Amino acid sequence: MTSAGSSTALSDGCLFDGRFARELAEMAIPWQADEAPDPQLLVLNEPLATALGLDPGYLRSAEGLRLLTGTLVPGGATPVAQAYAGHQFGWPAPRLGDGRALLLGEVTDARGRLLDVHLKGSGRTPFSRGGDGLAVVGPMLREYIVSEAMHALGIPTTRSLAVVATGRPVLRETTLPGAVLTRVASSHLRVGSFEYAGGTGDTGLLRRLADHAISRHYPDAAEAGNPYLALFQAVTAAQASLVAQWMLAGFVHGVMNTDNMTISGETIDYGPCAFLDAFDPAAVFSSIDEAGRYSYRNQPVMAEWNLARFAESLLPLFHDVPEQAVGMAQDALGAFRRQYSAAWSAGMRAKIGLRDADDAVTSPLVDELFEILGAGRPDYTSFFRGLAGAARGDSDAVRNLLPEPDAFDAWAERWRALGPDAGMMDRVNPAYIPRNHLVEEALDAATAGDLVRLGRLLEAVTSPYDERPGLERYAAAAPDGFGPYRTFCGT
Numbered sequence: 001m002t003s004a005g006s007s008t009a010l011s012d013g014c015l016f017d018g019r020f021a022r023e024l025a026e027m028a029i030p031w032q033a034d035e036a037p038d039p040q041l042l043v044l045n046e047p048l049a050t051a052l053g054l055d056p057g058y059l060r061s062a063e064g065l066r067l068l069t070g071t072l073v074p075g076g077a078t079p080v081a082q083a084y085a086g087h088q089f090g091w092p093a094p095r096l097g098d099g100r101a102l103l104l105g106e107v108t109d110a111r112g113r114l115l116d117v118h119l120k121g122s123g124r125t126p127f128s129r130g131g132d133g134l135a136v137v138g139p140m141l142r143e144y145i146v147s148e149a150m151h152a153l154g155i156p157t158t159r160s161l162a163v164v165a166t167g168r169p170v171l172r173e174t175t176l177p178g179a180v181l182t183r184v185a186s187s188h189l190r191v192g193s194f195e196y197a198g199g200t201g202d203t204g205l206l207r208r209l210a211d212h213a214i215s216r217h218y219p220d221a222a223e224a225g226n227p228y229l230a231l232f233q234a235v236t237a238a239q240a241s242l243v244a245q246w247m248l249a250g251f252v253h254g255v256m257n258t259d260n261m262t263i264s265g266e267t268i269d270y271g272p273c274a275f276l277d278a279f280d281p282a283a284v285f286s287s288i289d290e291a292g293r294y295s296y297r298n299q300p301v302m303a304e305w306n307l308a309r310f311a312e313s314l315l316p317l318f319h320d321v322p323e324q325a326v327g328m329a330q331d332a333l334g335a336f337r338r339q340y341s342a343a344w345s346a347g348m349r350a351k352i353g354l355r356d357a358d359d360a361v362t363s364p365l366v367d368e369l370f371e372i373l374g375a376g377r378p379d380y381t382s383f384f385r386g387l388a389g390a391a392r393g394d395s396d397a398v399r400n401l402l403p404e405p406d407a408f409d410a411w412a413e414r415w416r417a418l419g420p421d422a423g424m425m426d427r428v429n430p431a432y433i434p435r436n437h438l439v440e441e442a443l444d445a446a447t448a449g450d451l452v453r454l455g456r457l458l459e460a461v462t463s464p465y466d467e468r469p470g471l472e473r474y475a476a477a478a479p480d481g482f483g484p485y486r487t488f489c490g491t
Helices: 021-024 047-050 056-060 061-066 137-152 192-201 201-215 219-223 227-249 299-319 322-333 334-353 358-376 380-393 406-416 420-426 436-447 453-461
Strands: 026-032 040-044 079-080 087-088 092-093 103-106 112-120 159-171 175-185
Touching: 021 026, 021 079, 021 103, 021 201, 026 047, 026 112, 040 056, 040 137, 047 159, 047 406, 056 061, 061 159, 079 406, 092 334, 137 159, 137 299, 137 420, 137 436, 137 453, 192 201, 192 299, 192 380, 201 219, 201 227, 201 299, 227 299, 227 334, 227 453, 299 322, 299 334, 322 334, 334 358, 380 406, 380 420, 436 453
Parallel strands: none
Antiparallel strands: 026 079, 040 159, 079 103, 087 092, 103 112, 112 175, 159 175
């Protein structure tokens, strides 16, 4: 495979397709990635490559690096910049699109799933809006670390196949080394994709986009009496479950604009994201979210708001009579809070080892526990991991996290009387997450050319529930004096 358009397969199991480019040409601008002057592989996800039918050895070769940076186009692929709109921090933006990214094409993995292979940081496109279309090493490795950690935690997510340094310096506040992330997703369809299609006034395009989404993600909806309402209901349920899992893990996305909400229900676009250190419902880590719109506690509210924008885009497909379409949308959106509450409550029962207990019994316990967390502000992940020790009779790890543990002692006595399952708690409360200070340490070192810390951090977070000797610092809370923590999207 030596040139664009080659029909040679990358390995026996992998052939590329250009389905999105064919079916939705109005939303796909054929484009070519910028050349990478001196591509150097920083990290490769070999298990994911194998699952996609891609030969890891090939991807490490000079030709493979050209594929991973988009300058070698495999046969069957049609690289395109995707069009979408969005509401950014509540304000409508009718034309966003892939300003520094390309959909290389689709592949079918070993389980028969059609997946997008997508490039981030591959250069300017017609949607760049004055930007340079490039990315730098730190933010691309952040997405690799956090997305693979989320996958290991069992949270639906886009995944990272590779990060390649391009050899091109990129000007931000200072000059930094450029990089391209190769990302894999069930698709890159977003709420913003439907906002864009709806904004054209072309109901035929909107219908084809919805049919494409149903075919890829929710085929059962095609059999419903109203397939487009069924699509909306399915996306609502998927997002309710996803955001509940974020909240349970203490994850803060940071930029929940509608162009960052997927139709598949996968987490996407790990820009100014972070995990909670000290428990704080108002936690904000994004440098640009000055009003706290996307704070930890606001994430369920913002998800519901985004889904309302999705429903508005779909109204012409729900019913020919606008008033009836609005009523159908409101009824369907009304399920979100119930679904979110059920998913969060079930997850929290598991976190405290009472998965099968009656919610009427556990809800008051959970409410009281979060009052204790709010008052004591312990490290969120360490607290819940240590709670299994308390279930076994040793509360020291948890008590030591609280400045005044008396309230916890009284709570724990009533909780232990219900017989919490400590083994189950170990299986749902991680020992290792991408702790913010460790992520920054790894990114700073990698930007300077040292990948050892990156590898060690990935070793920990990609097997988050299995405590191992030698990884104690990856389970420890942030050191005193760390923070306030702020993250940046890297554009």
